[in-house]
Amino acid sequence: MTRQQAKFERMRQELRTHHETFIDAHVNNKPEVLIQDLAEDYVNVSRGALMRTTKQEMLERFTSYLGSTEFSEYSMPEEPEIGFSDDGSIAWSIFRLHVAATWRQPDAEDVNYEDTWACLMLFRRAGDRWIRIAEASNRVPR
Numbered sequence: 001m002t003r004q005q006a007k008f009e010r011m012r013q014e015l016r017t018h019h020e021t022f023i024d025a026h027v028n029n030k031p032e033v034l035i036q037d038l039a040e041d042y043v044n045v046s047r048g049a050l051m052r053t054t055k056q057e058m059l060e061r062f063t064s065y066l067g068s069t070e071f072s073e074y075s076m077p078e079e080p081e082i083g084f085s086d087d088g089s090i091a092w093s094i095f096r097l098h099v100a101a102t103w104r105q106p107d108a109e110d111v112n113y114e115d116t117w118a119c120l121m122l123f124r125r126a127g128d129r130w131i132r133i134a135e136a137s138n139r140v141p142r
Contacts, residue, residue, distance in 0.1 A: 011130075012082045015093055015123070018130060019080060026074050031062035037132045039124065045136035073100040077116075091123040091130065116140045 001009070018037070025033035035055045042058075044051040053061070080095035100114040119137040123130040 007088060008084055011084065011088060011091065011125075014130060015082050015091060016080070018123075019076060019093070019095065023074050023076070026066065027071050029066045031059055031066050034062045035059050037130060039131045039133045042132060043134045045134065046138070068104045069101050070104065071099065071101045073098060073114075089125045091125070093119075093121045093123075095119055095121075115142070 021033060024030070035058045038055050038058060040055075042052070044053070075098050076095050077098050078096065080093045082091065082093045084091050095118075097117040097119060098115075099117065101112070103111040103113065105111065117137050117139050119135065121132060122134040124133050125131075
């Protein structure tokens with residue numbers, strides 16, 4: 001294995017660990033973990049819109065969502081596809097998520113749902129860590 005291959009394999013493992021942390025943060029209600037690696041210019045692409053939000057807005061959104069949701073499953077059905085720019089400064093991860101949960105509503109009946117998502121995350125290298133710069137996702141129609 002060349003030095004470059006070893007470097008990319010190490011970085012690939014870092015991103016796998018990122019996914020494990022991301023899943024754990026959802027299942028165990030840790031909204032602060034979900035924003036710790038967000039870039040200041042982070043953008044989410046979903047439902048035909050480009051959404052730019054601050055870390056504080058994302059923290060509030062995740063705190064509300066995770067605080068009212070109980071997950072019975074939050075998993076990746078297969079290994080993510082992880083790639084890098086030639087110099088290793090940019091990375092991407094393409095993966096699917098399967099989510100089954102109950103959304104508890106204070107003044108209404110609980111809602112059970114089960115969804116599968118296709119996702120793309122983009123990362124920029126900052127020293128010895130990855131910064132999440134963008135995400136795109138779509139849900140398999142119910």
